[in-house]
Amino acid sequence: GRTPLAVAGANGKTTTTSMLTVALQEAGLDPSFAIGGELAAAGTNARLGTGSAMVIEADESDGSFLAYKPQVAVVTNVQPDHLDFYGTFEAVQEAYLRFTASIRPDGLLVACADDEGSARLAERAAADGVRVLTYGTSPEADLRLTDLRADGMTGRARLAGIGSDAELVIAVPGDHNLRNAAAAYLAAAQGVLAPADGVLAGLAAYTGTRRRFEPKGSVGGVHVVDDYAHNPGKVAAVVSTARRLVEPGGRLVVVFQPHLYSRTRDFADSLAAGLAPADVAVVLDVYAAREDPMPGVSGELVADELRALPGDTQVHYVADRASAAEAVAALLRPGDLLVTVGAGDVTDVGPAVLDLLGDGAPPSQ
Numbered sequence: 001g002r003t004p005l006a007v008a009g010a011n012g013k014t015t016t017t018s019m020l021t022v023a024l025q026e027a028g029l030d031p032s033f034a035i036g037g038e039l040a041a042a043g044t045n046a047r048l049g050t051g052s053a054m055v056i057e058a059d060e061s062d063g064s065f066l067a068y069k070p071q072v073a074v075v076t077n078v079q080p081d082h083l084d085f086y087g088t089f090e091a092v093q094e095a096y097l098r099f100t101a102s103i104r105p106d107g108l109l110v111a112c113a114d115d116e117g118s119a120r121l122a123e124r125a126a127a128d129g130v131r132v133l134t135y136g137t138s139p140e141a142d143l144r145l146t147d148l149r150a151d152g153m154t155g156r157a158r159l160a161g162i163g164s165d166a167e168l169v170i171a172v173p174g175d176h177n178l179r180n181a182a183a184a185y186l187a188a189a190q191g192v193l194a195p196a197d198g199v200l201a202g203l204a205a206y207t208g209t210r211r212r213f214e215p216k217g218s219v220g221g222v223h224v225v226d227d228y229a230h231n232p233g234k235v236a237a238v239v240s241t242a243r244r245l246v247e248p249g250g251r252l253v254v255v256f257q258p259h260l261y262s263r264t265r266d267f268a269d270s271l272a273a274g275l276a277p278a279d280v281a282v283v284l285d286v287y288a289a290r291e292d293p294m295p296g297v298s299g300e301l302v303a304d305e306l307r308a309l310p311g312d313t314q315v316h317y318v319a320d321r322a323s324a325a326e327a328v329a330a331l332l333r334p335g336d337l338l339v340t341v342g343a344g345d346v347t348d349v350g351p352a353v354l355d356l357l358g359d360g361a362p363p364s365q
Contacts, residue, residue, distance in 0.1 A: 002032060005187055006058035006068045008099055009076030009118070011233040012180045016076055017057040018209040019170075019184040019202075024053055026202025027194040031055050037228070038210040053192055058099070060092070061085060065099055072191030073103050074110040074183050078117025081231045084262040084291070093117065100125040108133065110186045112179060113141035133162065133190055135182040143186055148175050150244060159185065166196070169204045172213060174241035181206075213238065216350040219357040221334030224350040230259040230343035232267050236274035242339045243277045250335030251279035255328055255349055257321075257342030258286045258302055261294040265301070272305035280314045281306055282328055284321055287344025321345065325352035332357070 007017040014037045021033040022041065031053035033039070034046045058065035058073075061082045078096050080089040100109055100121060107130070111122035114136035126132045135143040143164060148157045155170045157178045170181050181203045188194040188202075208214060211228040218224065229238040239254055246252050256275055258264040264271070264286050275281045283303040286293075303317040318327050328349060332338060340350045 002054040003052050003072075003192065004054045004056055004068050004070045005031075005072040005074070005191060006056045006065065006070035007074040007076070007183075007187075008058040008060055008065050008096070009074070009112075010060075010079040010081045010231060011237065012076040012176060012183075013057050013059075013074075014209055014228075015172075015177060015212050016074060016180040016183050017055055018212075019181050019206050020074075020187050021055045022206045023184050023188045023199045023202035024051070024055065024192070024194055025049075026205055027188065027198030029053050029192070029194055035209070037212060040208045040210060040214075041206075060095060060099070063095060066095070066102055069102050069104060071104050071107045072110065072187050073100060073107065074187050075100070075118050075121055076112055076180065076183060077115035077233065078121055079115070079231075079233055080266075081263075083266055084260065093121075096121050097124060100130060101128070103130055107131065108187075108191045110135065110183055110191065112136050112183065113138040114179065133186050135186055136179060143182055145178055145182055148178055150174075152245070155181075157182075162186075162190065164196070166200060168200065170206060171204070172206070172208055173245060174213070174237060176237040176241070211347060213241065216340075217354045219354050222332050222336050222338060222353075222357060224338045224340070224354055226340045226347050226350050228343050228347075229341050231263065232270035232274050235271055235341060238339065238341055239274055239277050242337055246337050247335050250337060251333070252277065253280040253282070253328070253332060253336050253338045254278040255282045255284065255324065255338070255340045255346060256302070257284040257340075257344050257346035258299050259343040260289055261286050261291045261297045264299065265294060265297045268301040269305045271302050272309060275302070275306055276309050276311055276313060278313055280316070280331055282316045282318055282324070282331070284324055284342075284346060285319045287342060287346070289344065324349050325356060329353045329356040 030049040030051040033055040112118040113134040216224040
C-alpha cells in the first residue's frame with residue numbers, strides 16, 4: 001500500500017538509498033525505508049514511517065530486485081559483478097532490463113548518464129515507453145552536475161537542467177557521492193514531487209552510512225577511515241577519494257580484504273588497478289563469506305597484480321588476518337591516512353590499529 005522507490009546499481013546504491021531517505025525526511029514526507037547499511041543519523045537500517053513513500057535498496061546480487069515493481073527506480077550504474085550468480089555480464093544486463101520493465105506504467109527511471117551501462121539501459125527503457133531522467137557530468141544528462149569541488153570532507157556542485165539552478169552540498173567526500181546525491185535529488189523532486197528546497201536541505205544534512213567512508217578516529221597524527229567497498233568500481237572510487245584527502249607530507253595507506261573467491265578470481269587485475277593510487281597497500285587473504293575456497297585463489301592474486309603495475313606503491317601481502325593490525329601499525333607514521341576496505345572483517349583492523357597506537361606503540365617516524 002506504499003509508493004516504492006527502489007535504488008539499484010553495482011556501486012553507490014546504499015549511499016544513494018540513504019541520501020534519498022534523509023532528503024525525503026527533511027522534505028517532510030517521513031518515508032519508510034530499508035537500507036543495506038545502517039543510516040548514521042537514525043541508528044538503524046530500516047524503519048516504518050508515516051508517509052506513503054517506501055525507500056528500498058534493491059539488491060541485484062541474487063535477482064531479488066525484480067520483486068518491488070517501483071514507482072521510481074534509480075540505477076546508479078550497470079557493471080559486471082556477482083558473476084557467481086549470473087555467469088556473464090550479458091546476464092547482468094538482462095536482469096537490469098527486467099528491473100526497468102518492472103517499473104509501474106506511470107513511473108520514473110532515474111539513470112546515470114556518466115556510466116555506459118546505465119546510459120544504455122536508459123535508452124532501452126525510454127524506447128520501451130518508460131519515463132526516464134538522467135543525471136551526471138555528461139552534457140547529455142537531464143540534470144547536469146557542474147563545478148564539482150571538494151572542501152575537506154564536504155562536496156559541492158552546481159545542479160543545472162530540468163528547471164534547476166542550485167548548489168548541491170553534501171557532508172561526504174568524492175565526486176561519486178555528488179552523483180549519488182544528484183540521483184537522490186531527481187528521485188525525490190521529480191519522482192514523488194518533494195519540495196526541491198527541502199530535498200537539498202536533506203542532502204546537506206546527510207551525515208553518512210555506517211561503513212561508507214566512515215571515520216573511525218585519529219591517534220598520533222594517523223587518521224583512520226573504514227569503507228565497505230568490495231568490487232572494482234567501489235574500490236577505485238574510495239581510494240581515489242581518499243587520495244585527495246591526504247595531508248601534505250602524509251601517505252595513503254590502504255588495507256584491502258578481497259571478498260569472495262569468485263570475485264577475486266574474476267577481478268584481481270581491476271581490483272589492483274583500483275588500489276594503485278595508494279602509497280602503501282596491505283592486501284589480506286580472501287574473506288570467503290558464502291563460498292568455499294578455490295584452488296589457487298587467494299588475496300595474493302591481487303597483491304601480485306598490483307606489484308606488476310607501473311608506479312611505486314609499496315605492496316604487502318598479509319595472509320594471517322589475526323596479525324594484520326600489528327603489521328599495519330608498524331608501517332604507519334604521523335600524517336598518514338589509513339583506509340580499511342572490504343566487505344568482511346577488515347572493518348575490525350582500523351579500531352585495533354588505533355588501540356595499538358594509543359597504547360604506546362607510536363607510528364614510526
